[in-house]
Amino acid sequence: MLIEGCNQSIMTMTHLFNQEKHDNQFKKYMNDFEDISKRYIEELKMFL
Numbered sequence: 001m002l003i004e005g006c007n008q009s010i011m012t013m014t015h016l017f018n019q020e021k022h023d024n025q026f027k028k029y030m031n032d033f034e035d036i037s038k039r040y041i042e043e044l045k046m047f048l
Contacts, residue, residue: 003044006037 013030022030 003041006041006044010034010037 010033013033017027017030
C-alpha cells in the first residue's frame with residue numbers, strides 16, 4: 001500500500017504540473033519530491 005501511495009502521489013504531481021504553468025522553483029520541488037519518492041519505493045521493495 002505504501003508503494004502504491006508513492007506512485008499515486010508522483011502521478012498526481014505530474015498531472016497537476018502539466019495542467020498549469022508553474023515557475024522553475026516549483027519544478028525543482030516537484031523533481032526533488034519525485035526523487036525522494038522513488039528512493040523510498042526502492043527501500044520498500046525489500047519488504048515485498
